[in-house]
Amino acid sequence: MTDVPEGWTEDGDAITKRFEFADFAAAIAFMNRAAGPIDEMNHHPEWTNVYNRVDVRLTSHDTGAVTDRDLRLAGVLDELAQQS
Ligand SMILES: C[C@H](O)[C@H](O)[C@H]1CNC2=NC(N)=NC(=O)C2=N1
Numbered sequence: 449m450t451d452v453p454e455g456w457t458e459d460g461d462a463i464t465k466r467f468e469f470a471d472f473a474a475a476i477a478f479m480n481r482a483a484g485p486i487d488e489m490n491h492h493p494e495w496t497n498v499y500n501r502v503d504v505r506l507t508s509h510d511t512g513a514v515t516d517r518d519l520r521l522a523g524v525l526d527e528l529a530q531q532s
Pocket of ligand 1: 490491492493506507508509510511
């Protein structure tokens with residue numbers, strides 16, 4: 449396993465993190481902020497939203513493991529979450 453970024457948890461062939469926001473609108477705003485960069489990277493998360501939480505799971509589907517693409521996306525999501 450490539451080194452897991454701070455705040456993220458190793459989960460088999462993925463890394464995961466729970467993002468918590470002030471409320472539902474803030475959680476959705478984060479997902480919307482992230483949609484563009486995610487598409488530009490052509491590397492997409494598996495993520496679920498419940499109220500003010502967004503649970504994110506990153507893995508590279510083409511290799512079935514965590515790759516640098518996941519680590520890069522984790523950093524991007526961490527930055528975007530700070531903008532809330
Ligand atoms: C065809 C397209 O490039 C691939 O399906 C991309 C899209 N987004 C992706 N996202 C993730 N997480 N893993 C991939 O392997 C992947 N591959």
